[in-house]
Amino acid sequence: MRKRLSYISCRVLFIMLFAGKTAAQDLGNSKALLQPSGTQYFHNQYLANPAMAGIDTGLHLNGAYRRQWDNIEGAPVTMHFSGDMALDKRIGIGLNVMDDEAGLLKRTRVAATYAYHLPVGSAGQKLHFGLSFVFNSQRLNYKDVNGDIADPSLSAFNRRDNYFEAEYGMAYTAGKWRVQAALPNIRSLVTGDDDMADGGGIFFSAVSYRFTPAGVVSAVEPKVCYRGVSGFKDILDVGVHVSFLDNVANITALYHSSKSFTGGVGVNIMKTVAIQALYTTQTGGIKTYMDGGYEIGATIHLFK
DSSP states (O other): OOHHHHHHHHHHHHHHHHHHHHHHHOOOOOOOOOOOOGGGGGTGGTTOOOOTOOOOOSSSEEEEEEEEEETTOOOOEEEEEEEESSSSSSEEEEEEEEEEETTEEEEEEEEEEEEEEEEETTOOOEEEEEEEEEEEEEEEEEEGGSSSOOHHHHHHHHHHHOEEEEEEEEEEEEETEEEEEEOOOHHHHHHHOOOOOOTTEEEEEEEEEOOOSSSSSEEEEEEEEEETTTTOOOOOEEEEEETTTTTTTTEEEEEEETTTEEEEEEEEEETTTTEEEEEEETTTTTTTSOOOOEEEEEEEEEEE
């Protein structure tokens, strides 16, 4: 029975990884976050895939602050907070909150996650499944309106119903390998609606391998991600995360096919508090007119 379940789950994961290209061409043109939080690639993978909730023992609290295009008024400011933990060897839970402000628009996203981690081999191989129920709210900030506040189109926008979504993710881990796939907007994918709760994301997939050499370099983890966003070309992310001195310090570098680059440094304090500083250059086509974005992230590991 376990072998049969493993075979079926691996086929589903394969389909999610490689069928996303078709879905990307079929959905609408809602606005997308071409630059998600830089912490989702290595430091807080739960942001990109609900199957990562509770994948490690203990409680993990994460926060991130990002500001883009610092030289223009009303520049986007995004804040993330998440917490995830393992209830036992197989069950994990998580909570993910995002607050995003850009000009007049304020968007709040709250996701509650349940994850199940299934052993499928004697060498520690596991299949991971995660499902999030997502609440999404978008409102206009009246205090920043430069015009007629009595304009009925403003109040009509704020009278819109809040939007509910679901997010599904899978992962396979075997030794130092990690393979992932996630669908961040299942309802929109099925109905074809443009009301996407996760910034227009259609699919996310990733493959990584962790090397652990001896010496000053503690670990080297190259990673390749392929993701789709509504109304834009699919994006390939290729990067590496390198840790030094028994994971006390680290550097991160990522190239995005949207013609931008993410680089960062971080430190771990007593293996309990981690701080990351990241900078992402602007995507191709508009980098002449505005700067990129910087991001600060912090993680607290408890009860490990």
